[in-house]
Every structure is written in C-alpha cells, then in structure tokens.
Amino acid sequence: MSDIRTIRTKKRIALVAHDHKKKDLADWAVHNREALAGHDLIATGTTGKMLEEKLQLPVKKLFSGPLGGDQQIGSLIAEGNIDLIVFFWDPMEAQPHDSDVKALLRLAVAWNILMACNRTSADFILTSPLMQDDYVISTPDYSTYLTRQL
Numbered sequence: 001m002s003d004i005r006t007i008r009t010k011k012r013i014a015l016v017a018h019d020h021k022k023k024d025l026a027d028w029a030v031h032n033r034e035a036l037a038g039h040d041l042i043a044t045g046t047t048g049k050m051l052e053e054k055l056q057l058p059v060k061k062l063f064s065g066p067l068g069g070d071q072q073i074g075s076l077i078a079e080g081n082i083d084l085i086v087f088f089w090d091p092m093e094a095q096p097h098d099s100d101v102k103a104l105l106r107l108a109v110a111w112n113i114l115m116a117c118n119r120t121s122a123d124f125i126l127t128s129p130l131m132q133d134d135y136v137i138s139t140p141d142y143s144t145y146l147t148r149q150l
C-alpha cells in the first residue's frame, strides 16, 4: 500500500547550498533561469537571498540553514509542499548543523521526493519532460505512524 501524490506542472522547488557550494548552485540556476522561472522557488535564507539577486526572480526565503532553515524545508516536505529539492551539500567540509542536514536528506528520501545533490542530477531532472507535465509519485504507506491525515 502506498499513498499517491500528483505533482503538478508548476513545481515547488527547494534550493539549498552550503557556503562552498553556493557558487555552483548560482551558476547552475543562472544557466537554467528560464526553466526555473516557471516554478515556485523556496530556499534557505542565505541561498535564497543570493539566488534572488542572481536570478531576479522571487524566491521564498526561510531561515538560514543552521538557524532552522533545513528543518523548515524538512517540514514542508513532510506536509507535501515540496516537489523537488536541489541541495548542493558540501562533501568536503563538516557543518555545525550536520544533524539538521542529515534530517533533511532523510525526510526527502522518506517521502520519495525528487532530489538532486549535484549538478549532473539537477540537469537531468530539470530537463526531464516530466518537469513540464503532471506526474504521479507514490509515497510509502506510513499510515501506522500517522496520527493525522496529511
């Protein structure tokens, strides 16, 4: 048994990057500005501010990652309000909020959310024909854990 969710054409895209990966995310986002412009963009604080400046597109900015932004995105995922996360996390530097980073990655997997953690994966996803269409995903059946209907 699984829960079926329809992902609409206009997708809710979460964008997050660690400090040494922000330039990579900015380069990718500027390169794909036209494609991103058709979607709702949500980001952790510093990443969002940078992307808004570079893209000149509206970005919903949450708290900075270490101050709760990663957890806010995790919460949006659990509530079914994120369709894709592009998270350029840094494999070469320990983060003070590593527990939050792990929690966010864990929830994205738990809820079967599309996730790209590097440019190649982000390119594949963004150029997929499914980005311009509705499609259906299934999430595992967590009904035994849930105390309320999502």
Ligand SMILES: O=C(CO)COP(=O)(O)O
Pocket (backbone or CB within 6 Å): 016, 017, 018, 019, 043, 044, 045, 046, 047, 048, 063, 064, 065, 066, 069, 070, 101
């Ligand atoms: O720390 C982050 C992700 O773990 C990102 O946070 P900022 O976008 O505020 O830098």
